[in-house]
Amino acid sequence: MDKLNIMIVGVGGQGTLLASRILGTIAFKMNYDVKVSEVHGMSQRGGSVVTYIKYGTKIYSPLIEKGEADIILAFEKLEALRWTEYLNNDGMMIINEQEIAPMPIITGTAKYPSDIINIIKQKYKNIFTLDALKIAKQCGNLKAVNIVLLGVMAAKTAIAKQIWDEAIRETVPAKVLNVNIEAFNAGYQAI
């Protein structure tokens, strides 16, 4: 692998920043040049959020643009749909089936699109879906959705599991480490 472009998309507050930190640490451990570009501030209040993680021999722009993502981790279904244009044709998308209604849907001016997963699957081959919220709940912490999804990604990519393990231990706060290790393993075995 000479380069890898990963995007994390979701809803502000879903823990996308922690996931991007772990992915950044992994790239670093594998001696890649790496850039991680995050969104702080306003959109963290329930808005649509995106993080870019780029590994390679030399990274200039921290952004991933349309058609350039190798992997997209989608923390929410509508956000998966919103960002599909960014996936390259052979790219992989891991989608949490959770639905979070944005305000236009709550106020009734828009409808949550139906059949999102099938629509995406018709166009792209490498699509994996799961109910990460349910798995996180079973592990004892609704907030561990992010780590469940990383578990799935770990199972679907060639990066050694030990590196994942180290990166999580270095990044996750000690008091929630056990729940998160459990969530990671549950994700790893989910699909």
Added chain:
Amino acid sequence: MKRLMLGNEAAARGAYEAGATVAAAYPGTPSTEITEYMAKYDEVYAEWSPNEKVALEVAIGGSLGGARSICSMKHVGLNVAADPLFTVSYTGVNGGLVLIVADDPGMHSSQNEQDSRHYARAAKVPMLEPSDSQECLDYVKQAFEISESFDCPVIVRLSTRIAHSQSAVETGERADYKIKDYNKDFTKYVMMPAMARRRHIEVEKRMLALQDYSEKSNLNSIEWGNKKIGVITSGIAYQYAKDAFGDVSYLKIGMVYPIPEKLIAEFTSEVETLYVVEELEPFFEDYIKKIGIKVIGKEVLPLTGELSAQLIKEKILGVKQEVNEQLVENIPVRPPVMCPGCPHRGMHYVLNKLKLNVTGDIGCYTLGALPPTESMDTCICMGASIGTAHGMEKARGSEFAQKTVAVIGDSTFIHSGITGLIDVVYNKGNSTVLILDNSITAMTGHQPNPTTGYTIKGEVTKQIDLVKLANATGVERVRVADPFDIKEFERIVKEEIAAAEPSVIISKSPCALSKDVKFEGALKINQEKCKRCKRCLALGCPAIVNKGDFVEIDEALCVGCMLCTQVCSFQAFEDIAEKAGAKNG
């Protein structure tokens, strides 16, 4: 050792390694983390100041007192701090003085996208601009050196993609910086006309010396490649240009002011076609054109928003990336929302219900301007709500004032709302001002402020008494209201707008994200009791979901603030018998 670091963390590290001991700031995305990281160093005194002007004045004091001092802010913060900036440019410094300003092209979290480079030129202050985290560290260190060598403040300009991107950084040791002696010298530090006239001459001499420095500085560098194309660029635009053009020749400008004129001429003479790639304003471009060099820039690149590698390729090289179509048209947008349990929600619901005119301000509560609450008519800059309400009253009369309220957060009120309130009292206005006291600066990620009771370092301190403060300005009607008690809140608002004198309502309830706020846990809707009237949707709560035929609670989002139970006439909102044990864990 190399580490992955956010640009903001690296900038703080640079100040630390330079031996800085004073750091002052007012929060603002994307600059906030710089000072949060400064506060983690035991050797550094760090503070959240009430606003950017005070922050810069504290840093100036630090510098004149002999310490290396740093002050950070977002781009619009520099408008607030512009007054001290323009004159500290005249006095110069004692210990090094560095000001970091973070621009927000694309307006990820801002009300405008002004380009701070104009300030460097207007205030005659040098400005550096790093292009990744390593340079954030290195440039801040170098900025302290420049500040002391040339006796001036130095601005380091960041942008969102630099401040909020992580890349590898090699850290170093902290310098053993000895605090400088304090020298009284009124000819240098007391800017009255006679002294200031002399200092202005010094400033102009300094600019020439800095110009010379810029020509030779390692901060500006040429990377020779294919000479058919030459690109002059800086900061994040350099990174986009490298991806877009590949092997061409680059003049990377790290010292954006003063601009290295001779170096530009030398570079230009060797390339066939010259482009300037810069975000926002044609700052380099105007300058280069002024010295008679032909260059292509903003006639093809946009003046608005961020650049990107694909955009540059398309606009300059005419190469358009093939991309897949959106799979579905009109995907519903997802604007930010007030959190479940947010104390601002009840207040917005009441303002909307009463159909008031609302002059607004900046903070989480600004989100109430969007549907469904739509209860804010204006938002200009921090502190503007009160003056704006007063001006409207003077334009339209007291009847209009009795249907108008100003809405302002606690941090914003302290920042620059107090003076507006004083104006209302002094100039015989009748405005009703709602101060939304959640006792924290929430929008920028929970920084403590004078209403919070502790400092950036977590030390307990005095908590400002907003009631007494409002009384002291001359407002006699000051009420405290609970925004989770909708009926009572509505009653108080009605009484206060009717009063023919100024009044202040303090809407008091802590931010839902504060550690000590505990709600009961998620509710559910009893579908048999629910009459589908959908009145609860007027709250704009992200946890109450419109399913078309029915309404449902998103258990993963609902915290159980109980606001919905007050707007429902059918008692349809109920406790979930078994509460999910791990919630909020």
